[in-house]
Amino acid sequence: MYTLITMPWVPPTFQGQVRDLPVRWALEEIGATYEVRLVDDAHRESEAYRAKQPFGKVPVLEIDGLTLFESAAIVQHLGETSWLLPADPSLRAQARAWMFAAMNSIDPDVIALGDIDHFAADTAWGRERRPELEKSLRNRLDDLAQALGAREYLVGPFSAADIVMITVFRALRHTALISQNPALRAYRDRCETRAAFRRALDAQLQTFQLHEPSAA
Amino acid sequence: MSKITLVAFQWVPPFAQGLVRDLRVRWALEEAGVEYEQKLLAPGENNTPEYRALQPFGQVPVYHEGDLTLFESGSIVMHVAQRSPVLLPMDQAGRAKVLQWMFAALNSVEPHVLNYTALDTFFANEEWSKGRRPSAEKTMRGRLEGLSRGLGTREYFVDRFTAADLLMTTVLRFMRDTKVVADYPNLAALQARCEARPAFKRALEAQMANFVKYAPKAA
Numbered sequence: 416m417y418t419l420i421t422m423p424w425v426p427p428t429f430q431g432q433v434r435d436l437p438v439r440w441a442l443e444e445i446g447a448t449y450e451v452r453l454v455d456d457a458h459r460e461s462e463a464y465r466a467k468q469p470f471g472k473v474p475v476l477e478i479d480g481l482t483l484f485e486s487a488a489i490v491q492h493l494g495e496t497s498w499l500l501p502a503d504p505s506l507r508a509q510a511r512a513w514m515f516a517a518m519n520s521i522d523p524d525v526i527a528l529g530d531i532d533h534f535a536a537d538t539a540w541g542r543e544r545r546p547e548l549e550k551s552l553r554n555r556l557d558d559l560a561q562a563l564g565a566r567e568y569l570v571g572p573f574s575a576a577d578i579v580m581i582t583v584f585r586a587l588r589h590t591a592l593i594s595q596n597p598a599l600r601a602y603r604d605r606c607e608t609r610a611a612f613r614r615a616l617d618a619q620l621q622t623f624q625l626h627e628p629s630a631a
Numbered sequence: 632m633s634k635i636t637l638v639a640f641q642w643v644p645p646f647a648q649g650l651v652r653d654l655r656v657r658w659a660l661e662e663a664g665v666e667y668e669q670k671l672l673a674p675g676e677n678n679t680p681e682y683r684a685l686q687p688f689g690q691v692p693v694y695h696e697g698d699l700t701l702f703e704s705g706s707i708v709m710h711v712a713q714r715s716p717v718l719l720p721m722d723q724a725g726r727a728k729v730l731q732w733m734f735a736a737l738n739s740v741e742p743h744v745l746n747y748t749a750l751d752t753f754f755a756n757e758e759w760s761k762g763r764r765p766s767a768e769k770t771m772r773g774r775l776e777g778l779s780r781g782l783g784t785r786e787y788f789v790d791r792f793t794a795a796d797l798l799m800t801t802v803l804r805f806m807r808d809t810k811v812v813a814d815y816p817n818l819a820a821l822q823a824r825c826e827a828r829p830a831f832k833r834a835l836e837a838q839m840a841n842f843v844k845y846a847p848k849a850a
Contacts, residue, residue: 469781470739470774481724485734492727505699512706518734519705520688523742540762555688562687
């Protein structure tokens with residue numbers, strides 16, 4: 416029994432990249448059904464919620480008696496007992512390495528760039544900082560493309576590592592960084608055409624549509 | 632077990648000594664009681680095509696165990712932990728909780744800690760770093776507050792010392808030139824408790840010994 420805890424609505428800029436997406440995607444891939452519980456901004460500040468998620472973020476996944484946060488940890492955990500992580504021990508270790516790479520070597524610069532573009536675009540520091548940050552992120556992505564080489568997925572067949580990496584990419588949709596990189600663009604498109612991804616994305620977007628604040 | 636080789640730098644500048652991420656792996660191996668050899672990279676060796684084939688971003692550490700080669704310190708710590716009851720509980724739920732705090736360390740806390748410390752370490756002379764400081768500090772402190780609340784009155788993040796505490800301690804160490812961690816007494820106590828472990832001390836000494844040995848000659 417899975418219960419996914421996420422937000423009822425976020426501004427359009429962030430729709431399609433909230434981090435319940437990798438969890439929904441993983442659950443869809445393994446054919447698990449799940450319930451959704453929505454927590455608004457006020458509730459995410461409450462003691463009760465902070466006891467589940469100390470940073471007040473989403474998602475949280477409840478699995479029978481186990482409550483977990485950190486989307487990549489949840490996806491890796493789901494992979495431990497399903498085909499989402501390769502059975503071969505060596506490939507399995509490589510897949511885990513790419514999940515850590517996505518969250519610790521790629522995501523921080525992706526988030527930093529988004530923070531400037533969405534929250535500090537009109538500040539002097541944001542304008543001065545951005546070019547160098549974008550350059551460093553572009554280099555990282557080039558390195559990633561080089562490592563991917565001619566392979567279709569990060570490790571062997573499609574795995575939990577691809578779910579985490581592709582959902583990190585989504586926070587760059589307002590830029591051309593992925594689409595200008597032919598190898599990464601093809602990799603992204605290959606993963607995002609999966610039926611499980613489409614269902615996961617539709618489910619996230621539908622939630623936001625249902626909870627669209629009425630015009631003032 | 633096959634022979635283990637850890638790849639690290641011969642030398643780094645003083646601001647990074649005692650912080651380079653091979654420390655995490657050395658510490659995990661010391662806790663697990665596993666012997667390892669080291670291969671040290673001379674300046675520039677991390678940017679050769681041969682090395683980039685092992686580590687796409689030109690970083691350290693890289694870990695070899697027989698035919699297996701791994702990168703990303705978090706994943707190597709996890710790999711070592713999976714065969715050491717010292718670092719990881721045996722039950723699936725306990726393991727998931729440790730994994731949760733490992734990713735919290737590396738994705739919810741570390742990036743915001745480094746955003747802040749980089750302002751002094753790398754960007755002190757950049758005009759923009761002054762304007763950036765207030766928001767960087769606010770976000771970093773928000774995360775440490777959440778972390779402090781998440782730890783609460785417990786001694787460790789999951790029941791007893793695990794790989795999660797190991798990684799979190801190495802993240803808190805990035806703040807060593809500031810007084811920030813002292814503002815969160817339970818986090819400061821966690822860091823002190825973990826750094827008092829003999830395995831940590833051996834790991835730190837092993838890293839530092841290389842930097843002494845390979846220190847550039849004074850001009």
